[in-house]
Amino acid sequence: MPVPCRTGCGKNAMLKRPKTGDALCKDCFFWAFETEIHFTITKAELFKSGDSVAVAASGGKDSTVLAHVLKTLNQRFNYGLNLMLLSIDEGITGYRDDSLETVKQNRDDYEMPLKILSYKELYGWTMDEIVAQIGRKNNCTFCGVFRRQALDRGAAMLGVKCIATGHNADDIAETVLMNVLRGDIARLKRCTAITTGSEGTIPRVKPLKYTYEKEIVMYAHYKKLVYFSTECVFAPNAYRGHARALLKDMEKIRASCIMDIIYSGETMAVKEEVTLPSQRTCIRCNFVSSQEVCKACVLLEGLNKGLPKLGIGKSSKAKKMLEEYNAQQTNYKESLQAAAKELDDVQSKKELCLSDSKNCKSGLCKGKTKLNRNSSINSNDYTNSSNAKECCSNCSGSCERIKVNADVNNTKVNTLLEKYVINETNIAKVNGEGTLCNPSNSDDNLNNSDDEEHTHAEYIDTHIEQEDETCSASCGKLGSLNIGF
Amino acid sequence: MICKKCKNSGSVTVRKEHMYCDNCFMLNINHKFRSCIGKNKILSSNDNVLVCLTGGKSSTVLLDLIFNGLSQDSHKKLRMVPFFLHITGLGEKENDITVAELIIKQCQSYNFNVYIVNICEYYFQRNNTLPSVNSVTDVHNWTELNSNTNLKSILGKMTSTSSNDIEMKIKHDIFIRAAKQLKCDFIFTAETTTTLAVNLLSNLAIGRGSQVQDDIGFFDNRDENIKILRPMKDITEEELHHYIRIKNLIEISVDTIRGNSLQSVIKTFVTDLQENFPATVSTVCKTADKIGSVDKNTNRCKFCKSNLPEKSDKITAIDATIFSRTVSNGQPPIANRNTGAEEQEDIKMSLFPFIDNYFCYCCSKNYLEAGLHDSNFFEISGSKNL
Numbered sequence: 001m002p003v004p005c006r007t008g009c010g011k012n013a014m015l016k017r018p019k020t021g022d023a024l025c026k027d028c029f030f031w032a033f034e035t036e037i038h039f040t041i042t043k044a045e046l047f048k049s050g051d052s053v054a055v056a057a058s059g060g061k062d063s064t065v066l067a068h069v070l071k072t073l074n075q076r077f078n079y080g081l082n083l084m085l086l087s088i089d090e091g092i093t094g095y096r097d098d099s100l101e102t103v104k105q106n107r108d109d110y111e112m113p114l115k116i117l118s119y120k121e122l123y124g125w126t127m128d129e130i131v132a133q134i135g136r137k138n139n140c141t142f143c144g145v146f147r148r149q150a151l152d153r154g155a156a157m158l159g160v161k162c163i164a165t166g167h168n169a170d171d172i173a174e175t176v177l178m179n180v181l182r183g184d185i186a187r188l189k190r191c192t193a194i195t196t197g198s199e200g201t202i203p204r205v206k207p208l209k210y211t212y213e214k215e216i217v218m219y220a221h222y223k224k225l226v227y228f229s230t231e232c233v234f235a236p237n238a239y240r241g242h243a244r245a246l247l248k249d250m251e252k253i254r255a256s257c258i259m260d261i262i263y264s265g266e267t268m269a270v271k272e273e274v275t276l277p278s279q280r281t282c283i284r285c286n287f288v289s290s291q292e293v294c295k296a297c298v299l300l301e302g303l304n305k306g307l308p309k310l311g312i313g314k315s316s317k318a319k320k321m322l323e324e325y326n327a328q329q330t331n332y333k334e335s336l337q338a339a340a341k342e343l344d345d346v347q348s349k350k351e352l353c354l355s356d357s358k359n360c361k362s363g364l365c366k367g368k369t370k371l372n373r374n375s376s377i378n379s380n381d382y383t384n385s386s387n388a389k390e391c392c393s394n395c396s397g398s399c400e401r402i403k404v405n406a407d408v409n410n411t412k413v414n415t416l417l418e419k420y421v422i423n424e425t426n427i428a429k430v431n432g433e434g435t436l437c438n439p440s441n442s443d444d445n446l447n448n449s450d451d452e453e454h455t456h457a458e459y460i461d462t463h464i465e466q467e468d469e470t471c472s473a474s475c476g477k478l479g480s481l482n483i484g485f
Numbered sequence: 486m487i488c489k490k491c492k493n494s495g496s497v498t499v500r501k502e503h504m505y506c507d508n509c510f511m512l513n514i515n516h517k518f519r520s521c522i523g524k525n526k527i528l529s530s531n532d533n534v535l536v537c538l539t540g541g542k543s544s545t546v547l548l549d550l551i552f553n554g555l556s557q558d559s560h561k562k563l564r565m566v567p568f569f570l571h572i573t574g575l576g577e578k579e580n581d582i583t584v585a586e587l588i589i590k591q592c593q594s595y596n597f598n599v600y601i602v603n604i605c606e607y608y609f610q611r612n613n614t615l616p617s618v619n620s621v622t623d624v625h626n627w628t629e630l631n632s633n634t635n636l637k638s639i640l641g642k643m644t645s646t647s648s649n650d651i652e653m654k655i656k657h658d659i660f661i662r663a664a665k666q667l668k669c670d671f672i673f674t675a676e677t678t679t680t681l682a683v684n685l686l687s688n689l690a691i692g693r694g695s696q697v698q699d700d701i702g703f704f705d706n707r708d709e710n711i712k713i714l715r716p717m718k719d720i721t722e723e724e725l726h727h728y729i730r731i732k733n734l735i736e737i738s739v740d741t742i743r744g745n746s747l748q749s750v751i752k753t754f755v756t757d758l759q760e761n762f763p764a765t766v767s768t769v770c771k772t773a774d775k776i777g778s779v780d781k782n783t784n785r786c787k788f789c790k791s792n793l794p795e796k797s798d799k800i801t802a803i804d805a806t807i808f809s810r811t812v813s814n815g816q817p818p819i820a821n822r823n824t825g826a827e828e829q830e831d832i833k834m835s836l837f838p839f840i841d842n843y844f845c846y847c848c849s850k851n852y853l854e855a856g857l858h859d860s861n862f863f864e865i866s867g868s869k870n871l
Contacts, residue, residue, distance in 0.1 A: 007815025019806055020836070022813035032812040039808045043800040176689065181758075183768040185775045194800065210805035242758060249750045250690055254646055256806075256850075257690050257747060263802035263846055264694020267794060271698075271777040 014222075018212045018255035026222055033219050037207055038073050044194045046205040049080035051161040056151055057085040057106060057114070059099030061220045062166030064106060064227040066208055070164065071110050083110075086154045086163070088147050089118035091126025092233060099228040109226070117154045119146055123300055131234060134308045139234050141312060142299055149287050149296040155202045162197075167206045170213040170247065173261040178243035186276045186290070192265035201288045212258060301325075497727050500763050507731050514728055517719045518550045519563070525703050527712065530564040533669040537660055538571045538591075538599065540584045542725045543675035543717055545591065545736040549728075550716075551673075552595040568667045569599035572656055574606070575637050585621045587737050593619070600663070607659050609634045613666045639855070645743035647851050650691055652741070654789045654848075657705075657713065664711045672713045679722040679755070681715070682769040686751045692802075692846040695778040696791045702774065707790040721766065786845035788852075788863060793841055803837060803846065810836055 002012040005025035013023035017032075024032060040046075047053060055070060057063045067085060074081045087103045090096050100116065107114040120126050123146060131139045155163050172192060179188040190196055197203030208216065220227055250257050270276060281287065282294035289295070295311060302310030310321055488495040488506035490513075495504035505513065522528055536551060538544040554563025571588045573581045585601045592599040598618040607613075636655070640648035660672050676684070685701045688694060699705045705713035729736060742748045758765045784793045810832050833840070840849040852863050 005815075006813050009815065017809065017813060019809045020813055022810065024813060028813075028815065032809070035812050036805070036808060040800065040805065043804065177686070180686065180689065180769060180772050181765065183772045185772060188772070188776075210802065210809075242754075246686075246751070246754045249754070250747050253745065253747055253750060254644070254690075259802045259806055260692035260847075261689050261694075263692045264689040266801050267695035267779055267846075268697065269695075269777045269779040271775055274775045 015218055018214050018251075019210075019259060021255075029215075030219070030223070033211070033215060034069055034072060034076075037069050037211060038077060040194075040210055041073070041079075041207050044205075046164075046195065046207060047079055047081055047162070050082075051080075052082040052084065052159065054084055054086040054115075054151075054155050054158055054160040054163045055112070056163055056165045057087050057103045058166070059087070059102035059106070059228040060166070061216055061225075061227045061229060062168055062171075062208060062213075064102070064225050065216050065220050066164060066166040067106055067110055067112065068223065068225055070207070071112070083112050084158060084160070085110075085112050085114040086151065086158060086160075087114065087116045088150045088154070089116055089120075090143055090147065091119050091128055093128055095230060095233050096127075098230070102226055102228040105226050115154055115158055117150050117157075119150065122146075122150055122153060123296075123303075125300075125303055127234070130303065130308070133303060134312075136234070138312050140240070142303075143232075143234070145295045145299055145311075149285070149294070151204075152202060152287050160202065162195075162203045162205055164205050164207055166208055168208045168211050168213045168216055169258050169262060170251075172206070172209060172265070173258045174240065174243045174247050176261050176265040177246060178240055181243060182239070185270055185274065188265070188268070189270050189276070192262060197288075210259070210262070212255075497731075499723060499727070510724075510727060511731065514546075514720060514724055515550065515553060518716055519554065521703065521716050521719050522563075522714070525714075527704060527714065528565060528671060532565055532671055533568065533667065534565045534671045534673055535568045535570055535660065535664040535667055535669040536673045537656075537675070538569055538588050539675070539739050539741070540571070540588045540591070540737045541675075541739045542722075542729060542736050543677050543680070543720075545734050546720075546725050546728050547673065547675040547717055548591055548595065548597075549732060549734060552597075565671075567597065567673075568669060569597055570660070570663050571599055571601050572604050572607075572659055573601055574603040575640070575652065582621055584737050584739060587735065589619050589621065591735070602659065602663065604655065604659065605634055605636045607662070608636065608655055613662050615663060615666055643851075643854050645746035646691065646748065647854050649687075649741075649743050649746050649748045650693075650847065651851055657789075660713065661708050661711050670711055672711060673716055674713060675717050676715050677717050677720050677722055677725060678766050678770050679759075681718055681773065682766040683748065683752045683755050685769055685773045686755065687748045690747045690751065692850070693791075694776075695794070696789070696845070697773055697776045698778060699791065701770070707785075718770070786848050787843045788848040789845060791845050793845055796841070803840070807833055807836055 003023045005011050005013045005028050006022045007024065007028045009025060009028055011025035011027070014026045015029060016023045017029075053070070055063065055067045057067060067083070070081070070083055073079065074083060085103060085107055087100060089100060103114060103116075106112075118126075127139070127143055130142050134142065151163055175191045176188065179185075179191060194209050195203050195205050219225075247258070247261075254260075277290040279288055279290055280292075282289040282297055283292055284297045285294060287294055287296070291298075293301075299311035302308050305325065307321075486495045486498075486504050487493065488509050489504055490509040491506060493506045495506050497505045497507065497510045499505065499510075528534070536547065538548060548569075551563065551565075551567055555565075555567070557563065569592055571585060573585050575581075576584075588599055589601070600615050600618055601621055602616065640651060643651070660674070664670075664672050681701050685697060688697055688700055693700065699707050703715055703718055728734075742752060755765065755769075778792065779794065785791060786793055807829075811829075814832070836853070837846070837849045838844070838853050840846060843849075844852055848863075855863060
C-alpha cells in the first residue's frame with residue numbers, strides 16, 4: 001500500500017528518511033535535503049558572502065552531491081560564493097585515474113574551475129609507488145596524511161577562504177567510534193566539529209555533517225548525478241573498516257544512532273587534566289602540525305631515505321629517529337668536509353695510506369689511524385693510494401655515509417638503517433674490499449622486492465660487521481705491513 | 486611453560502602469551518581488586534558498602550574477593566562492612582528463583598546475608614522498605630502487578646536497545662535507594678573492563694556520550710551522597726574464567742543484555758575484535774578515563790540524574806533532527822522562515838519531549854518511545870514531576 005508524502009503534497013512517498021522516519025515523495029525530498037544543508041550552513045555560519053570556497057572533489061557521491069548542492073544553494077539563496085573544485089591525484093591506478101574523469105565531468109556540468117594537484121608533483125611519489133615500498137598494510141596512513149596537506153597546499157594556491165569537504169553524518173559517526181577504539185583522544189575531541197582549523201590555517205567545513213549517507217546516495221541517484229562509486233583498491237586493509245562494519249550493523253537496528261553518536265561526540269569533552277598535543281606549524285614545510293615536524297614531512301623523509309616505516313607508529317619515536325638521522329647527516333657532512341680536508345693534507349704531504357685515514361676518520365680506531373699514519377709515513381704504497389683516490393672520485397660521499405652510520409648509538413635507527421639502507425651498504429662493502437664503486441649497483445638494489453628484503457637485511461648485517469672489521473683490521477694489517485716494509 | 490612470576494610450572498595463560506601458575510594468578514587478581522580500591526582513596530575504614538550481585542561470573546568473583554579481603558589478617562584486611570543486594574523480577578519466574586536461590590547459597594557459604602528485591606515492587610513503592618534477608622518467597626508473592634507497574638511487560642513493548650538502557654538506570658536508582666535505607670555511602674558493582682568497554686560504546690551509540698565519566702569511570706558521582714564504585718574495572722572477562730575455574734566457584738550465567746539491540750551488537754563486536762587485537766578493551770577503557778563532559782549545568786535529568794547541557798547557540802544534532810522534522814512537515818520553501826514558537830515547540834515535543842527541562846537526550850528519546858500518554862511509567866515512577 002502506498003504511503004502518502006508526509007508534507008501533504010498529495011503524492012505518494014518514495015523513501016523513509018532515516019533521521020526521523022518520515023516518508024517523503026521525490027520532489028519534497030529534494031527540497032527537504034537541500035533546505036537542511038542550507039540550514040546547517042546558515043546556522044553554523046560556515047561561509048561569508050564574497051568568500052572563495054574550494055570544494056574538495058574526489059568524484060565520489062559525497063563530493064559530487066556537495067558540489068551540486070552548493071552550486072544550487074549559492075544561486076537560490078545568493079550566498080555570493082565563488083566556488084571551485086580542488087582534486088588530489090594520489091596516483092592510484094584503477095581508482096583515481098577513473099574518478100578524476102568524473103571530476104572533470106563535474107567541472108563541465110557545474111561550470112566551476114578545477115585544480116588538480118598530484119602526489120607525484122607535490123611529493124615525488126605516487127601512491128602506487130608508495131605501496132610498492134610499504135606493502136599492503138599502513139598505506140592509508142600515507143595517503144590520508146599526504147592528502148590532508150595536499151588540500152591545504154591546493155587551497156593556498158587557489159587563494160580560497162575555506163575548503164568544503166564532503167564528510168557526511170556516517171563518516172563522522174564512524175570516526176568517533178574509530179577514535180575511541182584507537183584511543184586517539186585528540187582527534188576524538190575535534191572530529192565532530194563542523195569547522196576545523198586553527199589560527200593561520202585555511203579552515204575546513206563540513207556542510208554535509210548532518211546528512212545521512214543513505215540520503216546522499218538517494219539524492220545523487222534520483223538527480224542522476226554523475227559520480228564514481230568504486231572503493232579505493234587499497235582501502236580493504238584499513239582499520240577504519242572495523243568501525244564501519246560496526247556502524248553498519250548498528251544502523252540496521254536503530255537508524256537514528258548515527259545522529260546519537262554525533263550528539264555524543266558533540267557533548268563529550270576531554271578532561272581538563274589530560275594534556276593534548278597543541279597544534280602548531282611544521283618547522284620544515286610550515287603547514288599545520290601537532291609536532292615539530294609534521295607527519296607528512298616525516299613520512300616523506302622516510303620514503304626518500306629508504307625507511308618507509310619511519311612514520312608508522314608513535315610520533316615521538318619518529319621524531320627521535322628523525323633527530324638522530326639529522327644529527328647523523330650533520331655528522332656525515334662534517335666528516336665529509338674533514339675527510340676532504342684531510343685528503344688534501346695527505347695528498348700535499350704525499351702521504352700514502354689514504355684509505356686508512358678516511359676509513360677511520362669518524363671510527364673507533366682514530367687513534368690507531370694516526371698511529372698507523374705516523375708509522376707508515378715513509379712507506380711507498382702506490383696501489384693503496386690509487387685505490388682510495390678512485391673510490392673517492394667515483395662514489396663521492398656515499399661510501400663515507402655507512403661509516404658514520406656505524407657510529408650512531410641509537411640502536412633503533414641502526415636496526416632501521418641496517419634494514420633499509422641497501423645501496424649504501426653495498427657501496428661500503430665494495431669499498432671495503434677495495435674495488436670500484438658502481439653507482440648502477442645501488443640503483444638495482446633500490447628496486448628490490450619485499451621478499452628479498454629479509455635476505456638483504458642479513459646481508460647488510462654481516463657487511464656492517466665486516467666494514468668495522470675491515471677498518472680496524474686493515475689499519476692494523478696495513479700498519480703492520482707498512483712497518484714490515 | 487613456566488610462570489612469568491615465580492618460574493614454577495605455569496597453568497594459566499592470559500592474553501595468549503602471559504603464563505602464570507595458579508598461585509601467582511590469584512595473587513595478581515586480588516592485587517588488581519585491592520589496588521583499584523586503594524589507589525582511588527575514596528573508601529575510608531569501616532564504611533558500609535552495598536554490594537550488588539547478579540549471580541553471574543563477575544559478581545561471583547567479586548563476592549569471593551570481598552570475602553578474601555575481609556578474612557585477611559591485620560594490615561592486609563579489607564576494612565569495610567558489606568551488605569548484599571540482588572535485584573530480581575525481570576526474567577522468567579522459575580529462572581529468577583533459581584538465580585536468587587543460588588545467590589543466597591553463595592552468600593551463606595561465606596556467612597553473608599543478602600536482600601532479594603523485586604524490581605517492580607521496589608521501584609514503584611515510595612517507602613524503600615527492604616524485605617527480610619535471605620528470602621525469595623516474599624518477593625515472588627507480590628501480586629499487585631498491574632499493567633502500569635509491570636516493568637517486564639512495559640519494557641517488553643519497547644525496543645531492546647531502550648529496555649537495556651532503562652533497566653540499567655532503574656537498577657541504579659534501586660541501588661541508591663537501598664543504600665540509603667541501609668546507611669551505606671558506597672555501592673560496589675561488578676563491571677569488568679570488558680563490560681565497561683561495551684558500556685562505553687553503547688553509551689556513545691545512544692547519545693549518552695557526555696555521561697561516560699559517571700557510567701564507565703571508577704565511580705559514579707551522580708548522587709550527592711552515595712557513590713557507585715566499580716572495583717573490578719581492571720579485571721577482564723578472560724581472567725574471570727580462570728578465577729572461577731581455579732576456585733571451583735559456582736555461578737549461573739545471566740545474560741542481561743537483550744538480543745537484537747545496539748548493546749548486543751557492540752558486545753559481539755568487542756568480543757570479536759578482542760580476538761585479533763587484544764589491546765582493544767584496555768584502549769577503549771583508557772579512552773574513557775580521559776573523557777569528561779561539557780555539561781556543567783547543575784540541573785539534572787529527572788530519570789538518570791545526569792547533568793543537563795547548558796543552553797548554547799551552536800548547532801547540534803538535536804537542532805539538525807528537529808529541522809529535519811520541520812521540513813518533513815512540509816513548510817513552504819522559504820529559508821529560515823520563522824516558524825511560530827508554538828509550532829516549533831510541538832515539533833520538539835514530537836521528537837525530544839521535555840528535553841533540557843526534565844530529561845537528557847537519551848532519556849527524552851526513551852520517554853518518547855514509552856508513549857506520550859498519562860500512564861507512561863516515567864510519570865508513574867515519579868521521575869517526572871510536572
